[in-house]
Amino acid sequence: MADADLVELAKRRGFFFGSNGAYGGTAGFYTFGPQGAALKRNVEDAWRDRFTLQEGNREIEAPTVMPEAVFEASGHLDTFDDMLVECAECGSSHRADHLVEAVTDIEDAEALPGEEVEELIADNDIACPTCGAELAGLDVEDFNLMFATDIGPGDGQPGYLRPETAQGIFVEFPRLKEYARGNLPFGITQIGPAYRNEISPRGGLLRLREFTQAELEQFIDPEADEPPLDRVRDVDVRLYPATEQQAEDGDYLDTTIGEAVEEGVIGSPWVGYYLGVAQEWYERIGVDTNRFRFRQHLAGERAHYAADCWDAESEVDGDWIEIAGFAYRGDYDLSKHDAYGDDSFTVFKRYDEPKTVERATVDPDMSVLGPEFGGDAAAVAEALETLAGRDPDAFEGDTVTVEVDGSGGDDAREVAVDAEVANFSVETVTENGEHITPHVVEPSFGVGRTVQTLLAHAYETDEVDGEERTYLSLAPEVAPRDAAVFPLVTNDDRLVALADRVAADLRAAGLAVAHDDSGSIGRRYRRQDEVGTPFCVTVDRDGIEGDGPETVTVRERDSAAQIRVPVDDLAEELAGLRAGGSFDDLLDRYETVETDVETE
RNA sequence: GCACCGUUGGUCCAGUGGUAGGACAUUAGCUUCCCAAGCUAAUAGCCCGGGUUCAAUUCCCGGACGGUGCACCA
Incomplete structure (x- = not known):
């Protein structure tokens, strides 16, 4: 397949x-036309069916x-903030943080201020990797891949x-x-656009500035929850x-999900599932399974949040492209939002049996601590509480x-408090x-x-009756149209009228149907072939x-x-075919029409 | 972002310092009982801005967009 075609x-x-x-066009933005929008929507619907509905998410x-x-x-x-430095000699741009990391011991130069x-760069006499010119004195510019805007x-x-x-999903x-209802595991999905201000959009739909993601966030209790691996073991x-x-001489590993998880090739059973x-x-x-694989991320290429990550990759025009990522994100996102945001990003996990534990607590008498320590009273109370948890014996x-820490910038100091004032006790809770x-x-x-x-x-591409033909062998479930309806010829009003009626009936039955009475029958077949309409x-x-x-x-x-169908x-038959039915079954059940047409 | 190449009807291309031509497609009519048939007619185009010139789609400069490589990135 030539990509240009x-x-x-x-x-x-x-x-x-x-x-x-x-x-003039805008790099990184594509519009889906009528066929593409229908195809994309069908893909989204199929995804929704499998990852939302069938999973109970x-x-x-x-x-x-x-x-x-x-x-x-x-x-x-x-x-998402890249530090770029542009060589004054040759004009090439380089990741400034990567250059620094290469010649120093610094491992995370990205975290440093520009x-x-x-x-x-100046101190280490770093030179341009492309032309060798000195880069000292040049500005390091931030390029954030996020589109910025103002709210309000x-x-x-x-x-x-x-x-x-x-x-x-995470913030909510x-x-x-x-x-x-507070029960793990549960999954939340979302299908929608995401945006990245790519430096250099390329390759048609492959790297866009606005693109559609379908994501599932599966929230689990890492201690207790296990995926229903049996469903996909084989x-x-x-x-x-x-x-x-x-x-x-690395090679693919052709195996089953069950084996890969058992042998630890896939680290997380959830990812495996x-x-x-x-x-x-x-x-x-x-998707052609011969042009498809799951590739594990190398340690160096994992995103900042991912503990282990596999990509689904497909081969398109000789290149392998990432079409999905499967990341075990751990508690990274929820912990961060818990720390930065106002709400609690945890769930309450009920024990099987309530636990009775002894807990050392203090209930300091603030009417004593207040007058005695003034502004430091609260700090004293807090220190007592910490100490009670760490070393209950100290209260004996x-x-x-x-x-x-003293208030007003004083140095840390030790203070003595009457044990009675601290009001230490061990409670059974x-x-x-x-x-x-x-x-x-x-x-x-x-x-x-x-x-x-x-x-x-x-x-x-193939040949039909000696004529070359291009067609899209799309699965009926995702094809832009379910079927097309034609009168064989237009000089007979009965055929035209029935074709109109059949098209209307099929539409009323919920099928996406094209109607075409222009040109020879062969031409109309080819039009539908080119957009992947599975049945005419x-x-x-x-x-x-x-x-x-x-x-x-x-x-x-x-x-x-x-075949000839009443x-x-x-x-009903077309709906069955769309839902995954086989045309071969219909070939058995209905009369075959002799057409003298040969495909090869 | 850099370098090289490119941009002409819907699509794919040809061509020119005096505003353009083909193929396919599309539309209408005729014809037509199963695979891009035929006949007739019609619709439709020089990426944008500036410069040179009497005149620029053509030459020059800049930009946008696309392809390829580098860089970068999912």
Whole structure:
């Protein structure tokens, strides 16, 4: 498949094209045309069915603009911020932090302020890797991959377009856990746009500035929850583990999900489970499994939040592209929002049996501490409390000594407090459970890249009756149209009228149907072939003459084989085919139409 | 961001210092009982800005967009 051919077809037939052409175009933005939008929506519906409905998860829809504080917490403000230095000699741009890391012991230069990196470049005489010119004295510029905006009028409140849909789920966790009635595990999904101000958008739909993600955040109790691995234990997968990627003669590991998890190739059973679910889903929507693999991230390429990560990759035009990521994010996101935000990002985990524990507490008599220590009284009380938890024996004497930082910048000092004033006691309390921070498993899908993959994998050419033909072998579930309806010829009003009626009936039955009576029948078949319409319904005279019920012919796209089906059965049969039914079954049940057409 | 190359009807291309031509597609009509058939007609284009010139789609400069490589990034 030549990529240029697919791009040409995509433009000509209305799958996708660069946006804003009338104004010169805008790099990184694509508009889905009528066919592409339908295909994309069907992919989203199939994803929703599998990852939301079949898993018993819940879908939400969060805003695309979020305030700066969210991204301070999530880490995107720092880690999506690249430090670039542009060589004055040759004009090439380089990651300033990477240059510094290469020649110093500093491991995380990204965290340093820009001025400091500039100094380090000068102090270490760092030269341009491209041309060798000195880089000292040049500005280090921040380039943040997030789109910035203002919320509200004037200077407003700084905000950003979300770089991933996930944060919209994480920030609402305190409420979402209520909807799950506090029970782990539960999963929240979201399908929607995300934005990254890419330095250099490339490759059609592959790297866009606005793109659609379908994400599932699976919240689990890492101690207790296990995935229903049996459901996908026997699913065959092609894995490309990190060890194989780094080996000289590294090879794929063809195995099953069950084995891969048992042998520890896939570290997390949860990640393994979703790899299995994804494998089945990709097959269902028409990804060519011979051009598909799961690749483990190398240690160095993992995102800032990911503990272990696998990508789903498809081969498109000779390149492997990432179409989904499966990350074990641990408690990174919820902990950060718990620390930065106001609400509690934990769930209460009830013990099987309430626990009775002895807890050392103090109840300091503030009417004594207040007059005695003035402004330091609160600090003294807090120190007593800490000490009680750490060393209850300290309260056995007449006085207790604790260390407090003096107010007004005084040095730390030791103070003695009457044990009686501290009011130390050991209480017996019943604990029914504890607050835990759930861990997150995140399958995150790129919808546009999936669409691109489906088109690339479905693009076929063959010969029909000696004429070359291009067609898209899209799965009926995702094809933009379910069927097309034609009168075989237009010089017979009966055929035209019945075709109109059949099309209307099929639409009323919920099918997406094209109607076309322009040009020869062969031309109309080819039009539908090119947009991947799986079935063409043709009304001919044989179907309306004679005594029996009205019939029409149904042509299957890939084989061009035809059967004759009663009009009354048509909607039901087409719906069955869309739901995954096999055309071969219909070939058995209905009369085959001889067409003399040969495909090869 | 850098370098090189490119940008002409819907699509793919040809061409020119005096504003353009083909193929396919599309539309209408004729024809037509199963795979891009035929006939007739019609619609439709020089990426944007500036410069040189009597005149620029063509030459020059800049920009936008696209492709490739580098860099960067999911």
